Amino acid sequence: MTVTVRLFAILRERAGRDSVEIELPEGATVRDAFERLAAAPGLGELVERMPLRMAVNREYASDDTAIAPGDELAVIPPISGGAPGSEQPLDLGSPQGDQGLRVEGRTHASVTEEPLSAEELSRWVADPGAGAIVAFQGVTREVASLDYEAYREMAEERIAAILVECVERHGLLAAAAEHRVGRVARGEPGVIVAVSAGHREEAFAGAREAIDRIKAEAPLWKRELDAAGEGTWVPGEAAPEQEPSR
Numbered sequence: 001m002t003v004t005v006r007l008f009a010i011l012r013e014r015a016g017r018d019s020v021e022i023e024l025p026e027g028a029t030v031r032d033a034f035e036r037l038a039a040a041p042g043l044g045e046l047v048e049r050m051p052l053r054m055a056v057n058r059e060y061a062s063d064d065t066a067i068a069p070g071d072e073l074a075v076i077p078p079i080s081g082g083a084p085g086s087e088q089p090l091d092l093g094s095p096q097g098d099q100g101l102r103v104e105g106r107t108h109a110s111v112t113e114e115p116l117s118a119e120e121l122s123r124w125v126a127d128p129g130a131g132a133i134v135a136f137q138g139v140t141r142e143v144a145s146l147d148y149e150a151y152r153e154m155a156e157e158r159i160a161a162i163l164v165e166c167v168e169r170h171g172l173l174a175a176a177a178e179h180r181v182g183r184v185a186r187g188e189p190g191v192i193v194a195v196s197a198g199h200r201e202e203a204f205a206g207a208r209e210a211i212d213r214i215k216a217e218a219p220l221w222k223r224e225l226d227a228a229g230e231g232t233w234v235p236g237e238a239a240p241e242q243e244p245s246r
Contacts, residue, residue, distance in 0.1 A: 001026060003067060005037065006074040009149050009221035010233045011052075014042040021048035025066060030054040031063040033073065051078060051238035053102040055219070058154040059239045074151055076219050080236030106174035107167060109160035111220075112122050113182045120192040127175035130196035132203035136211050143224040146190060147231065148181045151219035155179070162213045172197045177210060177219060190222070191215075216240075 006019045020043075022036040033054060038047040046052070053076040054061050060076070065071065108124060118135045125133060140146045163175040175195045182188045193211045197203040217240060225231035 001028075001176075003033070003069070003071065003073055005033065006029055006072075006151070008151055008219070009077050011043065011046060011075055011077055011231065015040065015048060016042065022183040027165045028067050030056065030061050030065045030067065033067060034063075037075065046077075047196070052076065053239040053241065054150070055154055058151075058157055062241055069163070074154070074219075075106045075152065076239045077221060077233075078236035078238050079216065079219060080221050080234040098245060106172075107160060108176040109151050109156050109163055110158075110178045111155050111181055112178060113180070116178050116180060116189045116192045118189065118192050118194065121176050121178060121192050124176050125194045125196040127173040127196050129198060130173050131198050132200040133194065133196045134200070134203040134207040135192065135194040136207050137188050138183050138191040138211070140186045143186065144227045145183050145185045145229070146234075147183050147223040147225055148179070149221045149223075150179070150181050152181065154216045158218045159214055160218065162210060166195070166206045166210045166213075170195075170197065170202045170209070172202060172206045175206060175210060177214060179214070181220075183225070 002021055004019050004021050007015050007017070012018050014230055020037070020040050022033065024032055024036065032227065034047060038044050055074045055076055056065055056067065100193050118137050122133055123134045159177050163177060166172060167175050167192050173196045177193045179191045193207050195206045195210065197206060201204055216237065219239065221236065222234050223231045224234055
């Protein structure tokens with residue numbers, strides 16, 4: 001069978017394209033796919049030395065995961081980013097906005113090219129029963145700008161799932177997260193998380209878990225750019241070996 005494997009960040013640059021096609025036998029596994037990728041032009045060295053993960057149908061997979069015809073495959077380099085958005089802006093006045101974003105109950109997740117606003121996200125999570133609203137902003141520092149890249153569809157789904165779990169675990173009233181893609185200038189936020197809860201302990205704990213897990217689990221990458229627009233990919237941490245337990 002012929003399968004297409006999507007590439008991101010340094011893998012995309014080395015291969016000179018955003019996907020490659022490989023031939024696999026019936027019953028092949030993720031391990032077999034990596035062996036074939038190692039022979040692809042420009043990818044051999046990276047496949048050998050980097051802690052890469054495979055996503056199958058937008059979920060992290062183990063080496064033994066079987067691959068079937070029609071599966072969506074993507075190679076995930078070490079993660080160095082984190083959060084959401086859409087081609088169209090969300091109407092933050094209503095928790096039922098669509099525009100292609102995931103909004104489940106009182107959660108909102110988005111990966112976007114548009115500038116982020118902590119004030120808007122805080123208003124979105126506001127609730128009559130809230131005694132505390134906590135908003136976290138991760139901002140660009142020290143370099144002229146950061147350039148974020150994402151496996152966008154999977155990133156939004158993973159962030160949405162994280163927020164749902166944080167709402168359930170910490171008793172939050174609402175949780176929202178947005179992450180930029182593209183160039184983010186120094187001092188501007190690249191990711192924002194906002195949550196509301198009845199008390200500050202739950203709000204702080206929920207916001208902390210949300211941002212920590214987004215940075216560890218969402219397939220996002222960033223490059224540090226100088227004033228001339230030149231830069232290198234920021235080293236990251238290996239993605240989970242398989243989909244984190246719910």
